[in-house]
Amino acid sequence: MPLTASHLSVLYGRRKALTDFSLSMEKGEIRALIGPNGSGKSTALQALAGLLTPSDGRAEIEGVAVASMSRRAIAKKLAFLPQQPTAPDEMTIAQLVRQGRFPHVGLFRSYDRKDEAAIEWALESTGLTRFADRTLQELSGGERQRAWISAALAQEADILLLDEPTSFLDIGYQVEVLDLVHRLSRERGVTILMAIHDINQAIAVSDRICLLEKGELRFDGAPRALAESGLIERTFRVKGRFVEVAPDKPPHFDVELTKLHRPGS
């Protein structure tokens, strides 16, 4: 198994942010992590990436405890894109993406052809080749987000953890990023776990979905089973219904917004 968690719990001081979280991911699987604000999605991703020390339980990459691995050893296997990554504003996209490749290169050798090819592929896959020399401060929020995705791709890790990868993107780029996620999983066998707020995007792209509420795992299963469970309405306190678009297509959650509609406005 590329990535597992067993009974992971995380405390911030005395506050429980994640309780008894377990998951087991197959190679090449796409899993979405959904849940209300503050339900523990980012905490779970950070604990899996070895960035937080759990108060209980353990995360494993290919059977090895994440807690026993060096930062570089983790980075060769797993790329993590946090919700709000930071880098100096004057850094160029090319520099950022090169930095993403660093775990493979280290301090004692220079970038070789394989590294350059990975960087080129990462820039190309995110549509940023033309912008490579632009600094981060010269980018829009969406372009910046794509630059970070590109840096994560240059890492060429077998496991990709993404914290809301589409949050700043226009709808066109949202679809492109989800399509990229799909291709990485199906063509390269990358195992992908991503926190995402859009239920329909989660359903469309994932093999399985985990639903967190108040730090606890309420559901872990197929998108269709989630649609049939009634949990979306209950957990997010919304009215809505799942609509069958076509027998071979995933169901679509249609949230009721009619109360918000003000005729003539």
Ligand SMILES: Nc1ncnc2c1ncn2[C@@H]1O[C@H](COP(=O)(O)OP(=O)(O)OP(=O)(O)O)[C@@H](O)[C@H]1O
């Ligand atoms: N550094 C921190 N110190 C203290 N509490 C924190 C910290 N980070 C998060 N929390 C709390 O832990 C809980 C889980 O937060 P987390 O960021 O994992 O939620 P999330 O599901 O990713 O939320 P969102 O959808 O808003 O990004 C929340 O109650 C949050 O307030």
